[in-house]
Amino acid sequence: MKVLAFGIAKEIVGGTSIDVNAGHITVEELKTQLEGQFPRLKQLTTFMIAVNGEYATTGQIVKQADEVAIIPPVSGG
Amino acid sequence: MKVLAFGIAKEIVGGTSIDVNAGHITVEELKTQLEGQFPRLKQLTTFMIAVNGEYATTGQIVKQADEVAIIPPVSGG
Amino acid sequence: MNTNIHISAAPLNVQSCIDWVLSPESGGIDVFIGTVRNATKGKKVVHLEFEAYEPMAISEMKKIAEAAINKWPVHKILIHHRTGSLNIGEIPVIIAVSAAHRAAAFEACRYAIDTLKQTVPIWKKEVFEDGEVWVAAHP
Amino acid sequence: MNTNIHISAAPLNVQSCIDWVLSPESGGIDVFIGTVRNATKGKKVVHLEFEAYEPMAISEMKKIAEAAINKWPVHKILIHHRTGSLNIGEIPVIIAVSAAHRAAAFEACRYAIDTLKQTVPIWKKEVFEDGEVWVAAHP
Numbered sequence: 001m002k003v004l005a006f007g008i009a010k011e012i013v014g015g016t017s018i019d020v021n022a023g024h025i026t027v028e029e030l031k032t033q034l035e036g037q038f039p040r041l042k043q044l045t046t047f048m049i050a051v052n053g054e055y056a057t058t059g060q061i062v063k064q065a066d067e068v069a070i071i072p073p074v075s076g077g
Numbered sequence: 078m079k080v081l082a083f084g085i086a087k088e089i090v091g092g093t094s095i096d097v098n099a100g101h102i103t104v105e106e107l108k109t110q111l112e113g114q115f116p117r118l119k120q121l122t123t124f125m126i127a128v129n130g131e132y133a134t135t136g137q138i139v140k141q142a143d144e145v146a147i148i149p150p151v152s153g154g
Numbered sequence: 155m156n157t158n159i160h161i162s163a164a165p166l167n168v169q170s171c172i173d174w175v176l177s178p179e180s181g182g183i184d185v186f187i188g189t190v191r192n193a194t195k196g197k198k199v200v201h202l203e204f205e206a207y208e209p210m211a212i213s214e215m216k217k218i219a220e221a222a223i224n225k226w227p228v229h230k231i232l233i234h235h236r237t238g239s240l241n242i243g244e245i246p247v248i249i250a251v252s253a254a255h256r257a258a259a260f261e262a263c264r265y266a267i268d269t270l271k272q273t274v275p276i277w278k279k280e281v282f283e284d285g286e287v288w289v290a291a292h293p
Numbered sequence: 294m295n296t297n298i299h300i301s302a303a304p305l306n307v308q309s310c311i312d313w314v315l316s317p318e319s320g321g322i323d324v325f326i327g328t329v330r331n332a333t334k335g336k337k338v339v340h341l342e343f344e345a346y347e348p349m350a351i352s353e354m355k356k357i358a359e360a361a362i363n364k365w366p367v368h369k370i371l372i373h374h375r376t377g378s379l380n381i382g383e384i385p386v387i388i389a390v391s392a393a394h395r396a397a398a399f400e401a402c403r404y405a406i407d408t409l410k411q412t413v414p415i416w417k418k419e420v421f422e423d424g425e426v427w428v429a430a431h432p
Binding site: 081083084085087088120121122127130131132146148149150151152153154 | 188204205206207209210211213235246247267270271272273274275276277278279288289290291292293
Protein backbone atom coordinates (compact mmCIF):
# COMPACT_ATOMS: atom_id res chain seq x y z
CA MET A 1 0.00 0.00 0.00
CA LYS A 2 1.35 3.40 -1.03
CA VAL A 3 1.00 6.10 1.65
CA LEU A 4 1.51 9.79 0.80
CA ALA A 5 3.32 12.03 3.27
CA PHE A 6 3.18 15.83 3.64
CA GLY A 7 4.82 18.53 5.73
CA ILE A 8 6.84 17.17 8.61
CA ALA A 9 5.60 13.62 7.85
CA LYS A 10 7.51 13.79 4.57
CA GLU A 11 10.69 14.43 6.53
CA ILE A 12 9.93 11.72 9.10
CA VAL A 13 9.29 8.98 6.51
CA GLY A 14 12.05 10.28 4.22
CA GLY A 15 10.03 10.98 1.07
CA THR A 16 6.73 12.10 -0.45
CA SER A 17 5.38 8.54 -0.24
CA ILE A 18 6.23 5.17 1.26
CA ASP A 19 5.19 1.59 0.61
CA VAL A 20 3.53 -0.02 3.62
CA ASN A 21 3.21 -3.78 3.77
CA ALA A 22 -0.50 -3.83 4.63
CA GLY A 23 -3.95 -3.89 3.08
CA HIS A 24 -7.54 -4.17 4.29
CA ILE A 25 -6.73 -3.00 7.81
CA THR A 26 -8.36 -0.35 9.97
CA VAL A 27 -7.06 3.21 10.08
CA GLU A 28 -6.12 2.63 13.71
CA GLU A 29 -4.07 -0.46 12.80
CA LEU A 30 -2.39 1.47 9.98
CA LYS A 31 -1.48 4.31 12.36
CA THR A 32 0.00 1.83 14.86
CA GLN A 33 1.99 0.14 12.10
CA LEU A 34 3.28 3.52 10.83
CA GLU A 35 4.26 4.56 14.37
CA GLY A 36 6.17 1.28 14.76
CA GLN A 37 8.05 1.89 11.53
CA PHE A 38 8.57 5.67 12.13
CA PRO A 39 8.61 6.34 15.90
CA ARG A 40 9.00 10.11 15.37
CA LEU A 41 5.33 10.15 14.26
CA LYS A 42 4.46 9.60 17.94
CA GLN A 43 6.11 12.94 18.82
CA LEU A 44 3.68 14.91 16.64
CA THR A 45 0.87 16.90 18.30
CA THR A 46 -1.50 14.59 16.40
CA PHE A 47 -1.68 13.01 12.99
CA MET A 48 -4.66 11.98 10.92
CA ILE A 49 -5.08 9.58 8.03
CA ALA A 50 -6.89 10.63 4.87
CA VAL A 51 -8.41 8.01 2.57
CA ASN A 52 -9.26 9.05 -0.98
CA GLY A 53 -8.98 12.73 -0.05
CA GLU A 54 -11.22 12.64 3.04
CA TYR A 55 -10.35 12.51 6.71
CA ALA A 56 -10.78 8.89 7.83
CA THR A 57 -12.30 7.65 11.09
CA THR A 58 -10.22 5.27 13.24
CA GLY A 59 -12.40 2.20 12.55
CA GLN A 60 -12.56 2.76 8.80
CA ILE A 61 -11.08 -0.04 6.60
CA VAL A 62 -8.21 0.88 4.28
CA LYS A 63 -7.88 -1.11 1.07
CA GLN A 64 -4.89 -1.61 -1.23
CA ALA A 65 -6.34 0.53 -4.02
CA ASP A 66 -7.17 3.52 -1.77
CA GLU A 67 -5.20 6.77 -1.91
CA VAL A 68 -3.93 6.98 1.65
CA ALA A 69 -2.11 9.97 3.19
CA ILE A 70 -0.53 10.90 6.51
CA ILE A 71 -1.89 14.30 7.58
CA PRO A 72 0.25 15.92 10.29
CA PRO A 73 -1.19 18.99 12.11
CA VAL A 74 -2.29 21.47 9.42
CA SER A 75 -1.04 25.07 9.51
CA GLY A 76 -2.34 26.84 6.43
CA GLY A 77 -3.68 30.39 6.22
CA MET B 78 -26.47 82.79 14.89
CA LYS B 79 -25.69 80.85 11.74
CA VAL B 80 -26.77 77.20 11.85
CA LEU B 81 -25.55 74.69 9.25
CA ALA B 82 -27.93 72.05 7.90
CA PHE B 83 -27.17 68.69 6.28
CA GLY B 84 -29.05 65.84 4.66
CA ILE B 85 -32.80 66.04 5.14
CA ALA B 86 -32.36 69.04 7.49
CA LYS B 87 -31.05 71.02 4.51
CA GLU B 88 -34.33 70.35 2.72
CA ILE B 89 -36.44 71.12 5.80
CA VAL B 90 -34.82 74.51 6.46
CA GLY B 91 -34.51 75.26 2.75
CA GLY B 92 -30.74 75.74 2.47
CA THR B 93 -27.27 74.75 3.67
CA SER B 94 -27.48 77.24 6.54
CA ILE B 95 -29.98 79.51 8.26
CA ASP B 96 -29.72 82.52 10.53
CA VAL B 97 -31.33 81.93 13.92
CA ASN B 98 -32.15 84.91 16.11
CA ALA B 99 -30.55 83.57 19.27
CA GLY B 100 -27.28 83.47 21.16
CA HIS B 101 -26.00 82.21 24.51
CA ILE B 102 -28.82 79.69 24.91
CA THR B 103 -28.74 75.99 25.76
CA VAL B 104 -28.74 73.33 23.07
CA GLU B 105 -32.18 72.25 24.31
CA GLU B 106 -33.54 75.80 23.92
CA LEU B 107 -32.02 76.03 20.43
CA LYS B 108 -33.65 72.72 19.41
CA THR B 109 -37.04 73.93 20.68
CA GLN B 110 -36.66 77.20 18.79
CA LEU B 111 -35.66 75.36 15.58
CA GLU B 112 -38.64 72.99 15.94
CA GLY B 113 -40.94 76.00 16.33
CA GLN B 114 -39.57 77.58 13.18
CA PHE B 115 -39.38 74.29 11.18
CA PRO B 116 -42.03 71.87 12.52
CA ARG B 117 -40.92 69.09 10.12
CA LEU B 118 -37.81 68.69 12.30
CA LYS B 119 -40.14 67.09 14.89
CA GLN B 120 -40.98 64.31 12.42
CA LEU B 121 -37.34 63.14 12.24
CA THR B 122 -36.33 59.96 14.08
CA THR B 123 -34.03 62.21 16.13
CA PHE B 124 -31.77 65.16 15.51
CA MET B 125 -28.65 66.29 17.30
CA ILE B 126 -26.87 69.62 17.52
CA ALA B 127 -23.14 69.84 16.89
CA VAL B 128 -21.16 72.76 18.28
CA ASN B 129 -17.74 73.44 16.78
CA GLY B 130 -17.67 70.01 15.16
CA GLU B 131 -18.57 67.99 18.27
CA TYR B 132 -21.88 66.46 19.35
CA ALA B 133 -23.34 68.83 22.00
CA THR B 134 -25.12 67.83 25.20
CA THR B 135 -28.60 69.26 25.82
CA GLY B 136 -27.51 71.58 28.64
CA GLN B 137 -24.48 72.96 26.80
CA ILE B 138 -24.48 76.74 26.10
CA VAL B 139 -24.29 77.84 22.47
CA LYS B 140 -22.62 81.17 21.79
CA GLN B 141 -22.93 83.50 18.78
CA ALA B 142 -19.43 82.75 17.51
CA ASP B 143 -19.81 78.94 17.65
CA GLU B 144 -20.11 76.83 14.50
CA VAL B 145 -23.50 75.21 15.05
CA ALA B 146 -25.01 72.43 12.92
CA ILE B 147 -28.23 70.42 12.78
CA ILE B 148 -27.33 66.71 12.58
CA PRO B 149 -30.26 64.57 11.41
CA PRO B 150 -29.95 60.74 11.77
CA VAL B 151 -26.64 59.75 10.15
CA SER B 152 -26.55 57.05 7.46
CA GLY B 153 -23.00 56.79 6.16
CA GLY B 154 -21.14 53.60 5.31
CA MET C 155 1.10 57.47 11.77
CA ASN C 156 -1.05 54.42 12.43
CA THR C 157 -4.31 55.93 11.18
CA ASN C 158 -5.35 57.08 7.72
CA ILE C 159 -8.65 58.96 7.48
CA HIS C 160 -9.97 60.41 4.25
CA ILE C 161 -13.18 61.72 2.69
CA SER C 162 -13.15 61.96 -1.07
CA ALA C 163 -15.47 62.82 -3.94
CA ALA C 164 -13.25 60.66 -6.20
CA PRO C 165 -13.54 56.83 -6.41
CA LEU C 166 -11.87 54.92 -3.58
CA ASN C 167 -9.02 52.55 -4.39
CA VAL C 168 -9.05 49.23 -2.53
CA GLN C 169 -5.55 48.14 -3.47
CA SER C 170 -3.89 51.35 -2.26
CA CYS C 171 -5.82 51.10 1.03
CA ILE C 172 -4.52 47.57 1.57
CA ASP C 173 -0.99 48.58 0.61
CA TRP C 174 -1.14 51.35 3.22
CA VAL C 175 -2.14 49.12 6.17
CA LEU C 176 0.27 46.28 5.35
CA SER C 177 3.34 46.23 7.60
CA PRO C 178 6.09 43.64 8.07
CA GLU C 179 4.79 42.89 11.60
CA SER C 180 1.29 42.10 10.29
CA GLY C 181 -0.02 38.55 10.01
CA GLY C 182 -3.45 39.52 8.75
CA ILE C 183 -5.56 42.32 7.31
CA ASP C 184 -9.32 42.58 7.50
CA VAL C 185 -10.97 44.85 4.97
CA PHE C 186 -14.60 45.93 4.88
CA ILE C 187 -15.80 47.35 1.57
CA GLY C 188 -19.25 48.91 1.45
CA THR C 189 -20.90 48.62 -1.97
CA VAL C 190 -24.00 50.25 -3.43
CA ARG C 191 -26.63 47.59 -3.85
CA ASN C 192 -29.36 47.61 -6.48
CA ALA C 193 -32.35 47.41 -4.15
CA THR C 194 -33.61 48.39 -0.69
CA LYS C 195 -36.54 46.42 0.74
CA GLY C 196 -37.25 45.11 -2.74
CA LYS C 197 -37.33 48.56 -4.33
CA LYS C 198 -34.92 49.20 -7.22
CA VAL C 199 -32.22 51.77 -6.42
CA VAL C 200 -31.02 53.98 -9.31
CA HIS C 201 -28.13 55.57 -7.45
CA LEU C 202 -27.08 56.89 -4.04
CA GLU C 203 -25.97 60.34 -2.96
CA PHE C 204 -23.66 60.84 0.01
CA GLU C 205 -23.20 64.14 1.80
CA ALA C 206 -20.77 64.79 4.66
CA TYR C 207 -20.27 67.48 7.29
CA GLU C 208 -16.67 67.05 6.37
CA PRO C 209 -14.56 68.52 9.21
CA MET C 210 -16.76 66.86 11.85
CA ALA C 211 -16.91 63.58 9.90
CA ILE C 212 -13.10 63.48 9.71
CA SER C 213 -12.90 64.19 13.44
CA GLU C 214 -15.41 61.41 14.29
CA MET C 215 -13.63 58.95 11.98
CA LYS C 216 -10.33 59.76 13.74
CA LYS C 217 -11.96 59.08 17.11
CA ILE C 218 -13.09 55.65 15.86
CA ALA C 219 -9.63 54.77 14.54
CA GLU C 220 -7.94 55.86 17.75
CA ALA C 221 -10.46 54.00 19.91
CA ALA C 222 -9.85 50.84 17.86
CA ILE C 223 -6.09 51.15 18.31
CA ASN C 224 -6.53 51.58 22.07
CA LYS C 225 -9.00 48.70 22.35
CA TRP C 226 -7.31 46.01 20.19
CA PRO C 227 -3.67 45.12 19.39
CA VAL C 228 -3.85 46.39 15.80
CA HIS C 229 -1.04 47.95 13.79
CA LYS C 230 -2.76 50.29 11.34
CA ILE C 231 -6.31 51.33 10.57
CA LEU C 232 -7.59 53.15 7.52
CA ILE C 233 -11.09 54.61 7.03
CA HIS C 234 -11.94 56.17 3.66
CA HIS C 235 -15.43 57.44 2.80
CA ARG C 236 -16.75 58.66 -0.52
CA THR C 237 -19.14 61.58 -1.10
CA GLY C 238 -21.31 62.58 -4.07
CA SER C 239 -23.31 60.44 -6.45
CA LEU C 240 -22.53 56.69 -6.57
CA ASN C 241 -23.85 54.06 -8.97
CA ILE C 242 -24.66 50.40 -8.21
CA GLY C 243 -21.48 48.47 -7.36
CA GLU C 244 -19.49 51.57 -6.45
CA ILE C 245 -17.76 51.84 -3.08
CA PRO C 246 -18.94 54.34 -0.42
CA VAL C 247 -16.57 53.14 2.31
CA ILE C 248 -13.38 51.13 2.85
CA ILE C 249 -12.09 50.16 6.28
CA ALA C 250 -8.81 48.25 6.47
CA VAL C 251 -7.11 47.01 9.63
CA SER C 252 -3.78 45.20 10.01
CA ALA C 253 -2.72 43.23 13.08
CA ALA C 254 -0.29 40.51 14.12
CA HIS C 255 -3.24 38.15 14.69
CA ARG C 256 -6.53 37.97 12.84
CA ALA C 257 -8.96 38.19 15.79
CA ALA C 258 -7.94 41.78 16.52
CA ALA C 259 -8.16 42.77 12.85
CA PHE C 260 -11.68 41.33 12.48
CA GLU C 261 -12.98 42.82 15.72
CA ALA C 262 -11.52 46.29 15.18
CA CYS C 263 -12.81 46.40 11.59
CA ARG C 264 -16.31 45.38 12.67
CA TYR C 265 -16.24 47.95 15.49
CA ALA C 266 -15.14 50.67 13.08
CA ILE C 267 -17.92 50.16 10.52
CA ASP C 268 -20.59 49.66 13.20
CA THR C 269 -19.54 52.85 15.00
CA LEU C 270 -19.14 54.84 11.77
CA LYS C 271 -22.75 54.11 10.90
CA GLN C 272 -23.84 55.42 14.32
CA THR C 273 -21.70 58.51 14.86
CA VAL C 274 -20.09 59.90 11.69
CA PRO C 275 -22.07 62.83 10.20
CA ILE C 276 -22.53 61.48 6.69
CA TRP C 277 -25.93 61.15 5.04
CA LYS C 278 -27.12 58.84 2.29
CA LYS C 279 -30.03 59.58 -0.05
CA GLU C 280 -31.45 56.64 -1.98
CA VAL C 281 -32.72 57.67 -5.39
CA PHE C 282 -35.44 55.40 -6.82
CA GLU C 283 -37.11 55.60 -10.21
CA ASP C 284 -40.13 57.31 -8.64
CA GLY C 285 -38.65 59.33 -5.78
CA GLU C 286 -35.89 59.61 -3.23
CA VAL C 287 -35.41 59.18 0.51
CA TRP C 288 -32.83 60.19 3.12
CA VAL C 289 -32.01 56.88 4.81
CA ALA C 290 -32.99 56.57 8.53
CA ALA C 291 -34.37 60.13 8.66
CA HIS C 292 -37.88 59.08 9.65
CA PRO C 293 -39.10 56.37 12.04
CA MET D 294 -21.34 29.56 -9.26
CA ASN D 295 -21.26 31.24 -5.85
CA THR D 296 -17.94 29.79 -4.75
CA ASN D 297 -14.44 30.30 -6.09
CA ILE D 298 -11.71 28.02 -4.71
CA HIS D 299 -8.13 28.09 -5.91
CA ILE D 300 -4.65 26.96 -4.89
CA SER D 301 -1.82 28.65 -6.72
CA ALA D 302 1.96 28.77 -6.73
CA ALA D 303 1.72 32.26 -8.31
CA PRO D 304 1.09 35.45 -6.28
CA LEU D 305 -2.55 36.06 -5.30
CA ASN D 306 -4.31 39.17 -6.60
CA VAL D 307 -6.52 40.98 -4.08
CA GLN D 308 -8.29 43.24 -6.57
CA SER D 309 -9.39 40.41 -8.84
CA CYS D 310 -10.70 38.48 -5.80
CA ILE D 311 -12.80 41.48 -4.75
CA ASP D 312 -14.04 42.01 -8.32
CA TRP D 313 -15.16 38.38 -8.40
CA VAL D 314 -17.29 38.49 -5.23
CA LEU D 315 -18.91 41.87 -5.98
CA SER D 316 -22.48 41.57 -7.19
CA PRO D 317 -25.22 44.18 -7.73
CA GLU D 318 -27.21 42.72 -4.82
CA SER D 319 -24.27 43.13 -2.41
CA GLY D 320 -24.15 45.87 0.21
CA GLY D 321 -20.84 44.83 1.70
CA ILE D 322 -17.75 42.70 1.22
CA ASP D 323 -15.48 41.43 3.97
CA VAL D 324 -12.00 40.38 2.90
CA PHE D 325 -9.39 38.62 5.01
CA ILE D 326 -5.84 38.78 3.70
CA GLY D 327 -3.21 36.68 5.43
CA THR D 328 0.26 38.18 5.26
CA VAL D 329 3.70 36.77 6.08
CA ARG D 330 4.98 38.52 9.17
CA ASN D 331 8.62 39.13 9.98
CA ALA D 332 8.73 37.37 13.35
CA THR D 333 7.20 34.51 15.37
CA LYS D 334 7.45 34.69 19.16
CA GLY D 335 10.15 37.34 18.80
CA LYS D 336 12.26 35.24 16.39
CA LYS D 337 13.05 36.74 12.98
CA VAL D 338 11.44 34.90 10.07
CA VAL D 339 13.38 34.81 6.78
CA HIS D 340 10.60 33.31 4.67
CA LEU D 341 7.76 30.78 4.80
CA GLU D 342 7.14 27.68 2.74
CA PHE D 343 3.62 26.37 2.11
CA GLU D 344 2.87 22.86 0.95
CA ALA D 345 -0.60 21.51 0.10
CA TYR D 346 -2.17 18.09 -0.42
CA GLU D 347 -3.84 19.82 -3.30
CA PRO D 348 -6.88 17.72 -4.29
CA MET D 349 -7.89 17.22 -0.65
CA ALA D 350 -7.18 20.88 0.20
CA ILE D 351 -9.45 22.02 -2.66
CA SER D 352 -12.14 19.63 -1.47
CA GLU D 353 -11.92 20.88 2.15
CA MET D 354 -11.96 24.53 1.01
CA LYS D 355 -15.10 23.83 -1.04
CA LYS D 356 -16.75 22.29 2.04
CA ILE D 357 -15.99 25.47 4.00
CA ALA D 358 -17.39 27.74 1.28
CA GLU D 359 -20.55 25.65 0.94
CA ALA D 360 -21.06 25.48 4.71
CA ALA D 361 -20.72 29.29 4.90
CA ILE D 362 -23.31 29.77 2.15
CA ASN D 363 -25.71 27.42 3.97
CA LYS D 364 -25.12 29.04 7.36
CA TRP D 365 -25.27 32.77 6.48
CA PRO D 366 -27.14 34.83 3.86
CA VAL D 367 -24.06 35.53 1.74
CA HIS D 368 -23.91 35.95 -2.02
CA LYS D 369 -20.45 34.79 -3.02
CA ILE D 370 -17.40 33.41 -1.27
CA LEU D 371 -13.88 33.08 -2.59
CA ILE D 372 -10.97 31.24 -0.94
CA HIS D 373 -7.56 31.40 -2.60
CA HIS D 374 -4.42 29.89 -1.04
CA ARG D 375 -0.84 30.18 -2.16
CA THR D 376 1.83 27.46 -2.09
CA GLY D 377 5.61 27.56 -2.35
CA SER D 378 8.11 30.00 -0.85
CA LEU D 379 6.75 33.36 0.37
CA ASN D 380 8.67 36.39 1.58
CA ILE D 381 7.70 38.86 4.34
CA GLY D 382 4.60 40.86 3.34
CA GLU D 383 3.47 38.32 0.72
CA ILE D 384 -0.05 36.88 0.83
CA PRO D 385 -0.65 33.17 1.66
CA VAL D 386 -4.44 33.42 1.73
CA ILE D 387 -7.33 35.63 0.61
CA ILE D 388 -10.94 35.05 1.68
CA ALA D 389 -13.60 37.38 0.28
CA VAL D 390 -17.32 37.26 1.06
CA SER D 391 -20.12 39.42 -0.33
CA ALA D 392 -23.55 39.80 1.25
CA ALA D 393 -26.54 42.15 1.30
CA HIS D 394 -25.72 43.07 4.91
CA ARG D 395 -22.35 43.31 6.60
CA ALA D 396 -22.96 41.03 9.61
CA ALA D 397 -23.22 37.94 7.39
CA ALA D 398 -20.11 38.91 5.41
CA PHE D 399 -18.02 39.39 8.57
CA GLU D 400 -19.25 36.21 10.26
CA ALA D 401 -18.86 33.97 7.19
CA CYS D 402 -15.36 35.34 6.48
CA ARG D 403 -14.25 34.76 10.07
CA TYR D 404 -15.74 31.25 10.01
CA ALA D 405 -13.94 30.48 6.75
CA ILE D 406 -10.45 31.47 7.92
CA ASP D 407 -10.90 29.87 11.37
CA THR D 408 -12.06 26.59 9.80
CA LEU D 409 -9.43 26.65 7.05
CA LYS D 410 -6.72 26.77 9.72
CA GLN D 411 -8.24 23.70 11.40
CA THR D 412 -9.18 21.41 8.51
CA VAL D 413 -7.47 22.24 5.21
CA PRO D 414 -4.39 20.05 4.54
CA ILE D 415 -1.85 22.80 3.97
CA TRP D 416 1.38 23.04 5.92
CA LYS D 417 3.60 26.00 6.70
CA LYS D 418 7.31 25.82 7.43
CA GLU D 419 8.89 28.85 9.08
CA VAL D 420 12.47 29.38 7.96
CA PHE D 421 14.65 31.28 10.46
CA GLU D 422 18.25 32.39 10.10
CA ASP D 423 19.40 29.40 12.18
CA GLY D 424 16.88 26.68 11.35
CA GLU D 425 13.34 25.89 10.33
CA VAL D 426 10.16 24.50 11.89
CA TRP D 427 6.87 23.02 10.64
CA VAL D 428 4.27 25.13 12.43
CA ALA D 429 2.05 23.30 14.98
CA ALA D 430 3.71 19.93 14.29
CA HIS D 431 4.89 19.43 17.87
CA PRO D 432 3.17 20.18 21.20
